[in-house]
Amino acid sequence: MIRHLLVFSGLAALTLLxxxxxxxxxxxxxxxGVQAYKNSxxxxxxxxxxxxxxxxxxxxxxxxxxxxxxxxxxxxxxxSPENVHMVENAYREFQEVLKLDPKDETATAYIAKLYFDxxxxxxxxxxxxxxxxLNPQNKEAYYTLGVIAxxxxxxxxxxxRNKMNMKPEDPGPLKDKKVxxxxxxxxxxxxxxxxxxxxxxxxxxxxxxxxxAYMNLLIRYRADLDENPEEYKKxxxxxxxxxxxxxxxKKMKAERKPVAGGITTESQ
Numbered sequence: 001m002i003r004h005l006l007v008f009s010g011l012a013a014l015t016l017l018x019x020x021x022x023x024x025x026x027x028x029x030x031x032x033g034v035q036a037y038k039n040s041x042x043x044x045x046x047x048x049x050x051x052x053x054x055x056x057x058x059x060x061x062x063x064x065x066x067x068x069x070x071x072x073x074x075x076x077x078x079x080s081p082e083n084v085h086m087v088e089n090a091y092r093e094f095q096e097v098l099k100l101d102p103k104d105e106t107a108t109a110y111i112a113k114l115y116f117d118x119x120x121x122x123x124x125x126x127x128x129x130x131x132x133x134l135n136p137q138n139k140e141a142y143y144t145l146g147v148i149a150x151x152x153x154x155x156x157x158x159x160x161r162n163k164m165n166m167k168p169e170d171p172g173p174l175k176d177k178k179v180x181x182x183x184x185x186x187x188x189x190x191x192x193x194x195x196x197x198x199x200x201x202x203x204x205x206x207x208x209x210x211x212x213a214y215m216n217l218l219i220r221y222r223a224d225l226d227e228n229p230e231e232y233k234k235x236x237x238x239x240x241x242x243x244x245x246x247x248x249x250k251k252m253k254a255e256r257k258p259v260a261g262g263i264t265t266e267s268q
Contacts, residue, residue, distance in 0.1 A: 005056070007091070022055045022056060023024065023055070025051075025055050026051075026052045026055035026056035026059065026062060027052075027194075029048045029049070030048070030049070030052045030061070030065060031053045032048045032050030033045045033046075033047075033052065033065060033069070033167050034051040036048060037068075037069055037072070039127040040070055042072050042073050043073075045065075045069045046066065046069045046070065046073075049062065049065045049066035049069055050066060052065070052066070053066055053093075057212060059094075060097045060100040060101050060102065060104065060208070062108065063093045063094075063096040063097045063100070064093070064094075064097050064104075064107060066091030066093045067089075067090045067091075067092075067096075067097065067107070067110065067112070068090075068093045070086050070087075070089040070090040070093065071087070071090040071110060071114065072085070073086045074086040074087045074090060074114070074117070076117040076118065087114060087118065088191065090110075090114060091111065091114065094107040094110055094111050094114075095107075095111075098238040102266055103134055105131065105134050105135055105138070108127060108130055108131045108134060109131055109138075110131070111127050112124055112127035112128045112131055112141070113143065115127055116144060116148070121148050121152055123153065124144070124148055125145060125148055127145070128141040128144050128145050128148075128201065129141075129145075137204055137210070138207050138210060139200075139201040139204040139268075140201075141199045142198065142200040142201035142204070142211075143197070143198065143208070143210065143211050144213070145193075145194065145197040146194045146195070146197045146198035146201065146211070146214050146215075146218060147196070148196060149190050149191055149193060149194025149195075149218065149239070150191075150214060150217050150218050150221060152187075152190065153187050153190070153191055153222070154219055154221065156183060156187065157174075157221055157224055159160075159184075160174050160176075160179055160183060160224070161174070161224070163176075163179075164179075166174055171229065171231045171232060171233075171236075172223055172224040172226065173204055173223065173224050173225060173226040173227070173228070173231070173232045174225070180224075180225060183225060184225045187225070188222070188225055190227075191218060191221075191222040192222075194218050195215065195218050195219065195222070198211050198214055198215045198218060201213070207249050207252075209246050209249040209250050209253070212242050212245050212246040213242075213243075213246045215239075215242045216238075216239045216242035216243050216246065217239075218234055218236050219236075219238055219239040219242065220235070220239035222235065223235035223236055223239070229263070
């Protein structure tokens, strides 16, 4: 009995030692992968990170680094088998991260970004909402939802204007009331939600100038669904005000940047 216990203890010690060695080797490969990644040697980085995953599969960081290395090689819009393979690998590794930690915000954000880059907007909406559920203060998620709303309305709005012989610079709303009402039923709730999401992003960051720019676009393009020229003018005036606010905020941020000698305008 004592002999069996000694043998078991020896095997356990060897297992622990092996596990410890694997962790050290994994960390070494992670470090080498990070250096390769920083030098834009992405295929090399992938090889190091894959080794790290094999050595330490329950460490979410090994999967995270590998996923990011795959994602960095993905070219949005390219349909080559290699490119599709890259994005599929990235998805798989980010999902592995979420299996290990369902509340990992980084993996959730990157999956949302990949869907957006692939123009899979319904999936992008779903994952940005998951991101907000994890972190209600994530301004980029609210902003992206607003961008998606504008993106999904842009094509049908342009098609409707073309059919009505309305140039992009012609004032709205859309001339054909029947078509306008049909489009309003389908798109107005989405556009209103987009405006609300952009506002939430601005509530989190009052100087979020990118969000201001898209607030202008959302309100301006949504105005094509207004009932009359008076409503249209009111909305486009509001959109113009957001343009001015965007420019003023960008200027303020530029003036706030450090100048020579490390002196800022705020310190004067």
